[in-house]
Amino acid sequence: MTTTSDRSDRAERGARARIERYDPASIEPKWQAKWEELGLHKTDLDDSTRPRYYLLTMYPYPSGDIHIGHWYIKTPTDAIARFHRMHGENVFFPIGFDAFGLPAENAAIKNNINPRDWTMSNIANMRRQLRTMGATFDWSAEVVTADPSYYKWNQWLFLRFLEAGLAYRTKSAVDWCPNDGTLAREQVEGVDRHCWRCGARVEKRELDQWYLRVTKYADELLDFSGIDFPEPIRTQQTNWIGRSEGGEIVFTTAPSDHHAGGEELRVFTTRPDTLFGATFMVLAPEHPLVETLTAPDRRAEVKAYVAQAERETEIERLSTDREKTGVAIGAEAINPVNGERIPIFIADYVLAGYGTGAIMAVPAHDERDYAFAEKFGLEIRRVVAAPGEEDIALDGAYIAHTAGERLVNSGDYSGLPADEGGRRILADLEARGAGRAAVTYRLRDWLISRQRYWGTPFPIIHCPTHGIVPVPDEDLPVLLPDTVDYAGSGVSPLTRDEAFLNVACPIDGEPAKRETDTMDTFIDSAWYWYRYLSPNKPDGPIDYDQVETWTPVEQYTGGAEHAVMHLLYAREFTKMMRDVGLIQQNEPWKKVFNQGQILGMDGERMSKSRGNTQDPDELVAKYGADTIRLFLMFMGPWDQGGPWSPTGIGGVHRFLNRVWTIGIDPTGLEPGDPEAGSLPAGQSEADARTALRHAAHRTLQAVTVDYGNFHFNTMIAKLMELANVLMRYRGTSVTATPEWDEAVRMLLLMLAPAAPHITEEIWSRRLEAASEPWASIHTQRWPEVDPTAVAEDTREVPIQVNGKLRDKVTVPVGISEIELEQIVLARDKVRAALGGKEPLKIIHAGGGRLVNIVVRQDA
């Protein structure tokens, strides 16, 4: 059965087997070294000949849990950088390390390692890994926040804020362990809230702490005009700021046996219209007047309740789910609108930090007050009702705000529309000095004190004579000592370092003590992108000219878990820097994109302690960096994230193998394909050439849009389709045509930002084969779509009857609706589906994309 042609086929296949295989291990390090040598990713900040593009990715915390999640964040961002370079832009793409923080201190305590050594060795390892992904970071701009050359400027900025009245010190409560001092939330464990190290019951303790006055910017922060944030982030920030309009109303305490009365009790309410429905008052257990107002016979119970509330988290206290608790303190308040005396309670659902720390309770019109009143048998008095519903009994708080509601049981105000009544009540109170319109925010000032070692020391000295004294600028930085007893007991570790602690007062030279708190690490991350522009500048935090030239940052990418805290703190910090005259801008970034989070295979957050991390080194050794980059982008939408699963890497690797084959061996033939080497049935070479151009330019059109929207998964899918088309023509006569060359060239250019190594290798070989001088693919211009190649002369129109697909027809592009209807109604399948009934109407949807024929439905 062996024929001559079989034998020659076999010889050809033998030749195929000797074609060099795609070997990432041999090409990736080579190109990484070459790019570094060429300085491909080093940005000339002073180059004004090209449009500037500042691309910022959230700098990583060097946790030691180095895992695939870091690649998931960074490699698509690198593709964005490369895509913009191919558009002729001067891209600045820096990187740094968020090097201060609790994990270093925890590791130090657990394993007796120095936090600096632990952090620096993690950074060294991360630098190496970030290089293996082929990312084009500008390492010359690197910033490490734990370096004195960075944190010096945290101190300097803090002093400017202090001078401007934007920083202040006040008492506030922390979670406190008698043995281990202040605890972070993650160091408080279990429902009984015990200390992670010693198991002691966690208490609250009031400490003097530093704050930044960010509530000053609440209204400005609500304004997102001119910046492009994802809608969910805007909503979350808006809710976090939580602006409420209403009134502050002054109640007074009633005289009683134990107490003369007459103190002011201010409450904030969003519903001044319900003032007549206030049947009791609730203070936060921490309210300053609780002590004075409590009746002697209530003291024991009140004290116990206050102690219990201290142990609860805010999340527990605010839960509307659980049963309301509280105690009466044996005092009464006088309602300014009608002189009525109402009992005063304390309850944990009222927070000291929001509003005035006290509420007037209107159970008829507030769910929480209703639940409380039910439990304690308090009066529920309806004061707002829709017409005709005045006498309908309430079976829950009536909150709905509909037009036409009027006040009832509200003295002279009864009968007024609720809105107007509320305004009148407030205005009348204001005239008597017993109230005023007011706005309250949920946003609180930013507590920046931490009783920790591994952070920026505050540049403050406490002098017995002069009180709080700033460290003079010329004495900055206040250096963090290298070793302290960070595992000892009691307050902040720096209090145990005598050499650090004891200092001469800058004013009188007398013995004084340094501030021993360090700064929240969110301070570090609140301005680091400005420092990237002049990381070594010795005489100031920022280079004003570069900052004004290069910022606001064009695009910021990072995790959605930062939606409120970091992304809001940094906006606040920018406004503070502006207000002390350092910068001009109002917002730090023009556009923010939040990518999703990659989880372990168990669906939990990846961490070493859970043992669910994926080490990128292993994957790179097996598949190469390009495959991993591409796989991470192909997994799903970038803003979604999801559990890690290596299933499917093979498919992406095969795709790169196909690209390799197309690029290196276009004329070879595969065994296994009966049609290999011949054009598709019925297609001439001319047809094939047109089809190739069409495919390449259609792909370019779609892929360009996908890159712009960060839709990497569909971008790669489209490149796979193009590669499949090219693969179909492999070994045919078409491979000798310019259309083939153009399509291959476009495929490589479109793939280059995502898979930079393999495309550089194939690109180089093609240049060499054509005897052209070498030039990096990454310095090429992005190709342009040829509209004539993309145009179609026919299109396929789906035909529906009553919304159900019944047929499809291919028609010329320019056909009129009337002609189309004639064709459609003549189709056999359509006539069968109509069953002889007359169309009621025919809908031409979306510019002729679809036809829907509507007929009367049988019953």
Added chain:
RNA sequence: GCCGAAGUGGCGGAAUGGCAGACGCGACGGUCUCAAACACCGUUGAGGGCAACCUCGUGCGAGUUCGAAUCUCGCCUUCGGCACCA
């Protein structure tokens, strides 16, 4: 609990008012091989039918629309954040 997001084949996902399941994984069948691996070709939502085709189908329940995975309302589940993890 509150705020935000997501639920689509065996799996990751595509389609954001107009052909549900692009692309890929897995599975099954085939080519190549002494064999295996690699590579390549084909099939693959479920049910029915020899077939042409038909019916069902996007977490659950209602609604709007000529037409709904997509919009609206009410639930359920999962994930992120809730101010000292970063």
